[in-house]
Amino acid sequence: MIRRCFQVARLGLHRALPGAPCVLPRLNLTSASGSSADSLVSRFCPEKTDFQDYALPNASWSPDMLSLYQDFMEKTKASGWVKVPSFKSNREHIHGLKLPSSLAVPSDKSNGRLFTRCIQVEGQGYEYVIFFHPAKKKSVCLFQPGPYLEGPPGFAHGGSLAAMVDETFAKTAYLAGEGLFTFSLNIRFKNLIPVGSLVVLNVDVEKIEDQKIYISCIAQTRDQETVYAKSSAVFLQLQLEEESPQ
Amino acid sequence: MIRRCFQVARLGLHRALPGAPCVLPRLNLTSASGSSADSLVSRFCPEKTDFQDYALPNASWSPDMLSLYQDFMEKTKASGWVKVPSFKSNREHIHGLKLPSSLAVPSDKSNGRLFTRCIQVEGQGYEYVIFFHPAKKKSVCLFQPGPYLEGPPGFAHGGSLAAMVDETFAKTAYLAGEGLFTFSLNIRFKNLIPVGSLVVLNVDVEKIEDQKIYISCIAQTRDQETVYAKSSAVFLQLQLEEESPQ
Numbered sequence: 001m002i003r004r005c006f007q008v009a010r011l012g013l014h015r016a017l018p019g020a021p022c023v024l025p026r027l028n029l030t031s032a033s034g035s036s037a038d039s040l041v042s043r044f045c046p047e048k049t050d051f052q053d054y055a056l057p058n059a060s061w062s063p064d065m066l067s068l069y070q071d072f073m074e075k076t077k078a079s080g081w082v083k084v085p086s087f088k089s090n091r092e093h094i095h096g097l098k099l100p101s102s103l104a105v106p107s108d109k110s111n112g113r114l115f116t117r118c119i120q121v122e123g124q125g126y127e128y129v130i131f132f133h134p135a136k137k138k139s140v141c142l143f144q145p146g147p148y149l150e151g152p153p154g155f156a157h158g159g160s161l162a163a164m165v166d167e168t169f170a171k172t173a174y175l176a177g178e179g180l181f182t183f184s185l186n187i188r189f190k191n192l193i194p195v196g197s198l199v200v201l202n203v204d205v206e207k208i209e210d211q212k213i214y215i216s217c218i219a220q221t222r223d224q225e226t227v228y229a230k231s232s233a234v235f236l237q238l239q240l241e242e243e244s245p246q
Numbered sequence: 247m248i249r250r251c252f253q254v255a256r257l258g259l260h261r262a263l264p265g266a267p268c269v270l271p272r273l274n275l276t277s278a279s280g281s282s283a284d285s286l287v288s289r290f291c292p293e294k295t296d297f298q299d300y301a302l303p304n305a306s307w308s309p310d311m312l313s314l315y316q317d318f319m320e321k322t323k324a325s326g327w328v329k330v331p332s333f334k335s336n337r338e339h340i341h342g343l344k345l346p347s348s349l350a351v352p353s354d355k356s357n358g359r360l361f362t363r364c365i366q367v368e369g370q371g372y373e374y375v376i377f378f379h380p381a382k383k384k385s386v387c388l389f390q391p392g393p394y395l396e397g398p399p400g401f402a403h404g405g406s407l408a409a410m411v412d413e414t415f416a417k418t419a420y421l422a423g424e425g426l427f428t429f430s431l432n433i434r435f436k437n438l439i440p441v442g443s444l445v446v447l448n449v450d451v452e453k454i455e456d457q458k459i460y461i462s463c464i465a466q467t468r469d470q471e472t473v474y475a476k477s478s479a480v481f482l483q484l485q486l487e488e489e490s491p492q
Contacts (some may be wrong), residue, residue: 091399099398103438111370111393112441115403118371118394119364124357147357148364151416152345153337157361158428159412163405170397170404182404184434189427192349195358 035239037134040175041082044093045132051095055086055130060123064198064222065144072131072140084130084139084171089114097240099180116167124148126160130168132175137205139172143219147195155192161199161219162187165231168201169215176205179213179235187231198222211237281485283380286421290339291330291378301332301376306369310444310468311390318377318386330376330385330417335360343486345426362413370394372406376414378421383451385418389465393441401438407445407465408433411477414447415461422451425459425481433477444468457483 057066075081087093089112119125127144143164151157166185173179193199199219206214213235219228303312321327333339335358365371373390389410397403412431419425439445445465452460459481465474 089396089399094399103398112396112399113394115395115397115406125364148359149361150335150358151361152349152427153335153340153358157409157413158416158431159405159409160361162408162412162431163403166405166408167397167403181398181438182435184432185404185408186430186432188430192427 035178037137037176040178041132041134043097044175045082045084049085049092049095051085051087051092053085053087054117055084055128058122058127060127060144060146062144062196062198065127065142068142068198068200068222069129072129072142076131079133080135081131081133084132084175086117086129087114088117094240096243098243100238100241114167116163119146119148126164128164130171132172134175137172137176139168139201139203141168141201141203143199143201144197145193145195145199150195152192154195156195158187158189161189161193161229162231164199165201165217165219165229166233168203169217169231169233169235172203172205173213173215173233173235177208177213178237178239179215180238180240181236183212183234183236185231185233187229189229190227191229193228199228206232208237213237281424283383283422286424287328287378287380289343290421291328295331295338297331297333297338299331299333300363301329301374304368304373306373306390306392308390308442308444311373311388314388314444314446314468315375318375318388322377325379326381327377327379330378330421332363332375333360334363340486342489344489346484346487360413361409365392365394372410374410376417378418380421383418383422385414385447385449387414387447387449389445389447390443391439391441391445396441398438400441402441404433404435407435407439407475408477410445411447411463411465411475412479414449415463415477415479415481418449418451419459419461419479419481422461423454423459424483424485425461426484426486427482429458429480429482431477431479433475435475436473437475439474445474452478454483459483 057069072081076083116126124146125148128141130139130141132139145156145160149156149160165187166182200222201217201219203215203217206216215233215235217231220226303315318327322329362372370392371394374387376385376387378385391402391406395402395406411433412428446468447463447465449461449463452462461479461481463477466472
């Protein structure tokens with residue numbers, strides 16, 4: 001997700017200078033940090049829902065991806081990990097909530113799709129599942145890029161990895177502390193990812209300070225022998241609003 | 247595109263320390279900087295080809311996007327701008343060439359698609375066209391994100407913009423000086439992009455030094471009143487190889 005500085009300014013934040021990077025003053029934003037990770041998880045990751053969850057195994061998943069998924073599913077039973085469901089749109093994630101009213105949503109097109117679920121043929125695009133640990137404020141994303149995410153022939157596009165990292169950051173930042181908008185994203189690429197490989201993204205919330213969430217990621221092979229990329233980002237905290245009853 | 251440090255190491259470059267960021271020594275790489283921007287353009291952007299060019303107007307383009315496209319098409323006639331064609335895969339761009347042989351391509355699946363052309367329904371995903379100016383080493387990308395690129399409801403996903411920026415950087419870095427792999431990408435988000443809006447990416451090659459291309463971008467509205475994001479990246483120079491005759 002992206003930060004809307006201009007609109008955030010209308011929420012009480014401001015730029016130090018016109019054209020300068022957005023600077024957040026130390027405001028006492030009552031909206032931020034209002035909810036615990038557990039309560040965010042229970043609202044954002046409903047165990048029962050009518051919405052289709054796309055973060056489930058399908059025939060395109062490699063044996064490696066499937067076995068690691070099963071390992072983490074075991075961890076959800078005893079080790080405090082939570083599987084984050086993945087819906088067609090963030091509208092479904094934040095069902096009953098909405099962006100702050102000062103962030104005017106320009107349209108309510110129901111044909112919107114979350115970018116990382118834009119390709120609907122199994123195995124062709126993004127195959128991924130995110131697990132989150134509320135107490136440790138960590139995530140792990142298992143990611144298998146399909147042939148429609150190509151950059152150099154036979155390898156995943158750098159932008160497809162950047163988007164996968166941003167999406168995993170966004171879900172983690174929200175669940176860890178209502179981080180809603182990406183302020184900045186840095187990524188350093190180390191190795192090309194062959195299409196169809198399993199990439200494991202290990203994401204850590206480094207700190208939460210002044211309504212900002214500092215988050216980092218290392219993307220690598222399952223055996224940690226090959227690092228694909230390292231990334232860091234800053235997210236802004238902002239609380240979603242309750243939708244008014246119909 | 248991504249830099250493959252591990253494999254670049256096999257090309258004669260190396261890391262200073264295990265696990266440290268890739269450090270490029272001052273090697274006399276004869277492969278780099280071997281071609282002028284004009285000769286790269288003539289090979290990479292063929293005026294006549296059998297491959298389908300996706301960077302052409304369609305019914306989903308907004309009047310704003312279409313009129314700016316037409317303005318740039320006028321500039322291709324007299325002002326030194328070149329329209330960069332956009333094929334289904336980079337295989338078609340580098341037809342007759344290939345990645346350096348030390349970069350082993352793990353598969354030759356013909357069903358690969360360039361990530362930013364992964365959504366085939368007009369207007370749903372990426373609509374864009376890139377213009378490049380060889381003498382000025384500048385590019386302009388006209389980008390209209392569709393509803394399948396959604397992040398926050400009604401707005402483009404930060405990752406979709408990051409991928410568009412990376413793709414524009416990649417094409418520009420290659421045409422300006424054989425920049426082939428992204429080493430690092432930084433992006434700072436300023437405002438959310440409403441789905442369906444026109445975003446203009448102005449890209450400049452800042453310098454080419456030690457086989458690295460330093461490149462920057464500002465993404466904004468056509469009238470420059472709203473900045474969506476600012477970005478910078480470093481690309482590595484590496485010459486593509488001639489394919490051996492069949």
